[in-house]
Amino acid sequence: MIDLKGVYKTYWGDTPLLALNNVNLHIDEGEFVGVTGPSGSGKSTLLNVIGLLDSYDEGEYRFRGQLIKELNKEEEAIIRNHNVGFVFQRYNLISFKNVYENVELPLIYRGVPQQEREERVLNMLEKMELVGWEKHIPSHLSGGQQQRVAIARAMVMNPKIILADEPTGALDSRMTQEIVNLFRKCNEESNITIVIVTHETSISSQMNRCITMNDGRIEKDERR
Amino acid sequence: MKEGRLSLRDYFRDILTSARISCRRGVLSGLMTVWGVFIFIVVVGTSNGIDRGNRSNYDYLLDYILISVSPGETSMAHNGLVKGQMIPLTRSDAQELQMLFSDRSEFIYPRKQNIVQCKSLTSSIQLLVSDYRKELNDNALKIVAGRNFTQVELNGRNRICIIPETIAAQLFGSTDDAVNSILEVNSMPYIVLGVYKPVHQININQVFVPFETAMAMQGIEDEVSSIDIKLILETPVKQKYQLKEDMRSWLYFKKGISPYDASALHFEESIDFIEAQEKLLDSIRLFTVVLGLLSLIMGILGVSSIVYLSVKERTKEIAVRLVCGSGKGSILRLILGESVFFMLVFGCIGMALGSIVLNIANIIVEKFTADEKWIFIGDMTVSWQLILSCTVAIIVCGLIAGLVPARKATSVRINQAMGCE
Numbered sequence: 169m170i171d172l173k174g175v176y177k178t179y180w181g182d183t184p185l186l187a188l189n190n191v192n193l194h195i196d197e198g199e200f201v202g203v204t205g206p207s208g209s210g211k212s213t214l215l216n217v218i219g220l221l222d223s224y225d226e227g228e229y230r231f232r233g234q235l236i237k238e239l240n241k242e243e244e245a246i247i248r249n250h251n252v253g254f255v256f257q258r259y260n261l262i263s264f265k266n267v268y269e270n271v272e273l274p275l276i277y278r279g280v281p282q283q284e285r286e287e288r289v290l291n292m293l294e295k296m297e298l299v300g301w302e303k304h305i306p307s308h309l310s311g312g313q314q315q316r317v318a319i320a321r322a323m324v325m326n327p328k329i330i331l332a333d334e335p336t337g338a339l340d341s342r343m344t345q346e347i348v349n350l351f352r353k354c355n356e357e358s359n360i361t362i363v364i365v366t367h368e369t370s371i372s373s374q375m376n377r378c379i380t381m382n383d384g385r386i387e388k389d390e391r392r
Numbered sequence: 393m394k395e396g397r398l399s400l401r402d403y404f405r406d407i408l409t410s411a412r413i414s415c416r417r418g419v420l421s422g423l424m425t426v427w428g429v430f431i432f433i434v435v436v437g438t439s440n441g442i443d444r445g446n447r448s449n450y451d452y453l454l455d456y457i458l459i460s461v462s463p464g465e466t467s468m469a470h471n472g473l474v475k476g477q478m479i480p481l482t483r484s485d486a487q488e489l490q491m492l493f494s495d496r497s498e499f500i501y502p503r504k505q506n507i508v509q510c511k512s513l514t515s516s517i518q519l520l521v522s523d524y525r526k527e528l529n530d531n532a533l534k535i536v537a538g539r540n541f542t543q544v545e546l547n548g549r550n551r552i553c554i555i556p557e558t559i560a561a562q563l564f565g566s567t568d569d570a571v572n573s574i575l576e577v578n579s580m581p582y583i584v585l586g587v588y589k590p591v592h593q594i595n596i597n598q599v600f601v602p603f604e605t606a607m608a609m610q611g612i613e614d615e616v617s618s619i620d621i622k623l624i625l626e627t628p629v630k631q632k633y634q635l636k637e638d639m640r641s642w643l644y645f646k647k648g649i650s651p652y653d654a655s656a657l658h659f660e661e662s663i664d665f666i667e668a669q670e671k672l673l674d675s676i677r678l679f680t681v682v683l684g685l686l687s688l689i690m691g692i693l694g695v696s697s698i699v700y701l702s703v704k705e706r707t708k709e710i711a712v713r714l715v716c717g718s719g720k721g722s723i724l725r726l727i728l729g730e731s732v733f734f735m736l737v738f739g740c741i742g743m744a745l746g747s748i749v750l751n752i753a754n755i756i757v758e759k760f761t762a763d764e765k766w767i768f769i770g771d772m773t774v775s776w777q778l779i780l781s782c783t784v785a786i787i788v789c790g791l792i793a794g795l796v797p798a799r800k801a802t803s804v805r806i807n808q809a810m811g812c813e
Contacts, residue, residue, distance in 0.1 A: 212807070216806075216807045221806045221807045221810075222807050241720060242719050245714065245717055245718065248715070248717060249717025250717075258810075260708060260711070260712050260715075261712075262709050262712055265409070276399070277713075277716055277717035277718050278717055325717075
């Protein structure tokens with residue numbers, strides 16, 4: 169599903185930073201992958217490149233067989249919308265839209281008719297145990313609830329892969345476990361590929377595959 | 393619907409939601425836009441008022457006399473003429489000019505103006521003596537009751553006259569009653585043949601009498617006050633000046649005046665006056681356009697600053713939209729839509745306020761200038777066409793105002809906006 173061969177990425181600032189250094193990675197459909205490593209090791213850059221949020225300088229990247237370099241920005245947006253769900257540490261919900269509208273947003277951009285949108289959003293909110301919170305704006309919700317809204321937004325499009333960047337970084341341990349369980353449920357029930365970037369070994373140890381990064385390279389790639 | 397785009401319903405819903413949020417922080421900038429459009433409307437209205445007011449003072453000239461020759465004094469001795477000698481103009485001069493230049497002019501007629509007393513009227517009247525049949529037929533002065541002179545009457549020394557509505561109302565109560573009534577001028581009775589509608593303040597006390605009649609009854613001599621030449625309307629400026637020069641040369645030659653004498657005969661051109669007035673009005677119009685544009689730029693800046701601030705504060709939201717599958721074009725349309733929305737809302741408030749102020753100013757100006765002979769400022773109300781054009785201009789301005797913020801919005805780097813490393 170994800171195929172990276174010899175991928176390089178440099179951030180050109182005052183002092184150029186090699187964020188990805190000859191990365192070779194293959195992820196199959198339905199995998200539950202954790203990416204760990206120290207700060208600045210290139211975890212988030214890898215996730216951004218996989219999720220088409222960032223470009224790469226050299227190498228080859230194929231997403232479900234499609235060579236990404238050949239696509240323009242609009243085509244990338246369509247692939248992202250059809251296949252990839254994102255979950256971020258800071259939830260990144262739109263503050264003035266309520267829970268329902270936040271979850272509905274990707275469906276609107278996909279052009280899903282309103283009635284179908286309503287069904288899918290309510291169904292997803294039920295799965296995420298957010299029934300009754302539809303009309304609330306994000307600031308009325310706890311951190312765990314906001315992250316569940318973010319996961320619902322990522323899941324509502326039935327993506328092939330969910331990319332989560334430190335999704336539990338702002339949560340306490342109880343909430344953290346709740347969110348990890350939610351990801352596992354998505355993986356097992358819907359066969360969605362999950363890639364989670366995390367610092368926490370307690371989380372990475374629960375993944376079926378753990379990739380450790382250092383200085384932009386994949387240092388270890390363990391399957392359990 | 394193309395993917396990555398909002399449906400029309402969702403598009404307007406998003407614009408309204410964002411506008412509601414931005415509006416709270418953008419009220420001051422919005423007031424700047426209101427003020428800009430308000431000033432634009434007031435300036436355009438005032439300029440229209442000046443235009444209409446001034447035009448009403450000389451509009452009648454456009455269909456009227458364009459060159460007028462009147463007697464003068466020689467400034468130098470020449471051909472038996474001494475310096476300071478009066479050079480008279482006569483009816484025969486006019487008739488000869490008519491023969492020579494009829495193909496290049498609409499009509500040429502002698503005119504004599506006498507201030508005379510009229511029984512039953514407190515103020516004096518101006519007796520206009522000329523071949524008035526043509527002048528009255530020329531739509532410049534319309535007969536509203538009775539009829540015009542016939543050619544036989546013009547040559548027949550009949551005691552007949554044509555009077556303005558104003559005098560008819562004062563002496564006879566109505567225009568119809570005035571027809572066939574007797575008007576006494578310098579103790580001489582004249583039959584009122586017709587009543588005409590004055591087109592300008594100067595007409596309100598002008599009574600028309602045929603030349604032959606005036607010569608017989610009022611002891612008026614063959615000399616005339618002026619010879620008026622009406623040009624064919626489409627005459628180009630160059631030909632007009634050529635005609636004037638040809639007439640001047642002919643009259644100077646006939647009367648033995650030195651070609652270098654500038655004051656022996658006076659040539660007045662109403663078209664020069666009109667051109668001077670038009671130039672003045674053009675300058676005012678140009679000033680209006682510049683001031684109007686500056687005001688609109690102020691409006692654009694106002695809205696642009698609201699939208700720019702809005703985009704700056706909503707970087708994360710824009711990034712989220714991009715992550716959720718929005719195309720950059722969709723973001724661009726959303727921001728431009730917001731900008732046009734703001735410009736329309738604040739612009740319409742500005743237009744409404746400007747129109748109200750102009751209407752009030754109109755009432756005040758009308759009240760204070762009702763009796764003025766020379767109108768400086770006329771109707772200031774702005775037309776629907778202008779309002780419509782202004783609305784279109786506002787939409788265009790909205791697009792311009794949103795352009796920079798929209799470009800900024802589409803250049804958002806998703807990973808940075810989301811707080812990634």
